[in-house]
Amino acid sequence: xxxxLISRFLSSLISILGATIAxxxxxQFHNDPRELFVPDSGYGITQEQWDRLGERLGFNDPVxxxxxxxxxxxxxxxxxxxxxxxxxxxxxxxxxxxxxxxLAVGGWVFAIAxxxxxxxxxxxxxxxxxxYIARGAAIIGQGAPPFVTGLVLIWIFSVWIGNTPLSFLSxxxxxxxxxxxxxxxxxxxxxxxxxxAAGLMRxxxxxxxxxxxxxxxRLARAKGVGWNTVIFKHALRNALIAPITxxxxxxxxxxxxxxxxxxxxxxxxxxxxALFRAVNDNDFPLLLGTVFIFIIIFLVFATLADIAYTVIDxxxxxx
Numbered sequence: 001x002x003x004x005l006i007s008r009f010l011s012s013l014i015s016i017l018g019a020t021i022a023x024x025x026x027x028q029f030h031n032d033p034r035e036l037f038v039p040d041s042g043y044g045i046t047q048e049q050w051d052r053l054g055e056r057l058g059f060n061d062p063v064x065x066x067x068x069x070x071x072x073x074x075x076x077x078x079x080x081x082x083x084x085x086x087x088x089x090x091x092x093x094x095x096x097x098x099x100x101x102x103l104a105v106g107g108w109v110f111a112i113a114x115x116x117x118x119x120x121x122x123x124x125x126x127x128x129x130x131x132y133i134a135r136g137a138a139i140i141g142q143g144a145p146p147f148v149t150g151l152v153l154i155w156i157f158s159v160w161i162g163n164t165p166l167s168f169l170s171x172x173x174x175x176x177x178x179x180x181x182x183x184x185x186x187x188x189x190x191x192x193x194x195x196x197a198a199g200l201m202r203x204x205x206x207x208x209x210x211x212x213x214x215x216x217x218r219l220a221r222a223k224g225v226g227w228n229t230v231i232f233k234h235a236l237r238n239a240l241i242a243p244i245t246x247x248x249x250x251x252x253x254x255x256x257x258x259x260x261x262x263x264x265x266x267x268x269x270x271x272x273x274a275l276f277r278a279v280n281d282n283d284f285p286l287l288l289g290t291v292f293i294f295i296i297i298f299l300v301f302a303t304l305a306d307i308a309y310t311v312i313d314x315x316x317x318x319x
Contacts, residue, residue, distance in 0.1 A: 119204025
């Protein structure tokens with residue numbers, strides 16, 4: 001395990017350097033970030049003032065020097081200052097990531113609670129009406145983009161139901177109040193988790209079918225082991241490796257900002273209020289800082305997925 005963690009740490013460092021260098025180079029091809037301060041493409045500013053602004057922001061140095069200065073600050077925990085908002089990037093991300101975590105946790109719980117049990121039922125009752133219903137729902141869930149699911153949910157539960165005698169069941173169409181309101185989380189979490197639940201259902205079903213057809217399951221049944229014991233002790237545990245891997249990586253992606261869902265529901269998370277606005281404003285430090293946090297989150301959860309293998313299946317060894 002120690003050898004695995006050391007090798008994963010070293011490979012993660014290489015991944016972080018590669019990804020941040022790529023982003024650093026790509027943003028150079030966009031508009032000059034100084035135009036954020038001079039929207040009219042330099043109108044009313046002298047070349048000397050333009051150069052002084054570049055010197056103050058560090059844009060006059062060659063790109064490799066800029067990157068070295070930036071990564072040296074990152075190592076010390078300084079992600080820079082947002083150009084558009086004139087606030088530390090760490091403060092901006094810290095202020096928005098809480099909303100994204102709440103949304104991601106809610107969508108993840110919904111996806112796990114719906115996807116894995118439905119996949120187990122579809123596999124155990126293969127060929128039955130339950131199997132066809134589950135597969136049909138999975139096709140719809142995987143085929144519908146999150147923004148379509150979100151808009152349909154808003155129309156049904158906020159607009160249509162609000163104009164019927166069942167208006168007491170209507171749900172907020174978006175936004176997030178400072179005080180916790182459970183109703184505000186239902187539609188965004190369902191819109192976010194529906195596609196993931198469909199994917200987990202299909203993964204769980206296929207993995208369960210493979211395990212249920214294996215020799216050791218047939219042997220257990222021949223020995224008179226109860227059907228519930230076979231399903232939950234022998235089959236499900238061995239079938240969970242693929243779904244758990246997918247679930248952890250999905251959660252990592254959502255922590256990186258469920259951008260589309262946050263936009264549809266005006267959710268003040270890191271995807272909408274940090275990444276989306278950083279791209280629109282060409283806010284160089286905020287964009288780099290957000291991407292850096294995204295990479296760290298993804299690498300951590302990828303490592304946790306590998307470690308989870310040994311917990312689910314003791315036969316798996318990390319080396």
